[in-house]
Amino acid sequence: MDITVQEFKHCDMITVKGRVDSATAPQLAQALESANDGGKYKLVVNMSDLEYMSSAGFRALLAAQRNCKRYNRGEVVLASVPERIREALELAGFTELFKTFDDPLQAVGHF
Amino acid sequence: MKTVQFAAKFEYLDEIREFVGTIARDGGFGDKDVYNIQLATDEAASNIIEHAYEKIADGVLELSCGVKNDLITIILIDHGGSFDPSEIPLPDLKADLSDRKIGGLGIFLMRKLMDEVHYEVKPNNSNVLTMTKRKR
Numbered sequence: 001m002d003i004t005v006q007e008f009k010h011c012d013m014i015t016v017k018g019r020v021d022s023a024t025a026p027q028l029a030q031a032l033e034s035a036n037d038g039g040k041y042k043l044v045v046n047m048s049d050l051e052y053m054s055s056a057g058f059r060a061l062l063a064a065q066r067n068c069k070r071y072n073r074g075e076v077v078l079a080s081v082p083e084r085i086r087e088a089l090e091l092a093g094f095t096e097l098f099k100t101f102d103d104p105l106q107a108v109g110h111f
Numbered sequence: 112m113k114t115v116q117f118a119a120k121f122e123y124l125d126e127i128r129e130f131v132g133t134i135a136r137d138g139g140f141g142d143k144d145v146y147n148i149q150l151a152t153d154e155a156a157s158n159i160i161e162h163a164y165e166k167i168a169d170g171v172l173e174l175s176c177g178v179k180n181d182l183i184t185i186i187l188i189d190h191g192g193s194f195d196p197s198e199i200p201l202p203d204l205k206a207d208l209s210d211r212k213i214g215g216l217g218i219f220l221m222r223k224l225m226d227e228v229h230y231e232v233k234p235n236n237s238n239v240l241t242m243t244k245r246k247r
Contacts (some may be wrong), residue, residue, distance in 0.1 A: 022124060052149075054217075089179065
């Protein structure tokens with residue numbers, strides 16, 4: 001798994017590549033927490049090159065969404081969610097908790 | 112049926128997914144089924160590593176997998192604490208953000224992704240989790 005963070009004027013984009021499972025989810029959680037620690041609560045998680053995500057990744061996203069939405073200070077949105085991952089998120093009832101965008105820049109434009 | 116043993120550590124999840132993925136693909140399962148079989152096996156193995164072997168450092172996870180007559184069977188055996196998936200309450204998928212529980216999601220996914228999930232505690236301190244899925 002590989003994570004890169006890009007700063008935009010109104011939000012940060014966290015691009016996750018590769019596979020997120022119980023071994024790598026802590027790194028994703030850490031990246032999301034670091035953004036929050038830096039006062040960034042409007043976050044785009046770009047999944048265009050994400051191959052796989054287990055419930056360990058879903059939990060990291062849920063924790064971040066809770067923290068970002070607190071005091072109405074922001075939110076986590078998902079961009080370019082691959083079909084298989086979207087199906088699993090749907091099964092877990094997570095698609096109602098996150099706005100999703102087909103395109104990362106469209107997600108950036110949301111903020 | 113092929114069998115491999117893994118040290119019960121998260122770092123082997125990649126190999127665990129690859130092992131069942133290869134057998135499923137060779138057995139004629141399509142991309143979507145292969146992904147879901149890998150996800151269910153990952154969730155099962157993660158639960159064993161995290162819960163069954165919570166207090167045991169050098170746990171071993173035995174994984175068997177095979178396809179016969181359009182049915183894939185995956186068996187995970189551990190010798191850690193017993194952990195019956197059927198006793199874990201299902202997550203409330205309609206709960207809003209603040210009430211959403213973090214636990215139980217892996218087991219919920221296993222049950223949804225596979226046709227059958229069966230858990231058995233054997234007298235010789237083995238926990239046997241069997242999952243099956245039929246080709247559509």
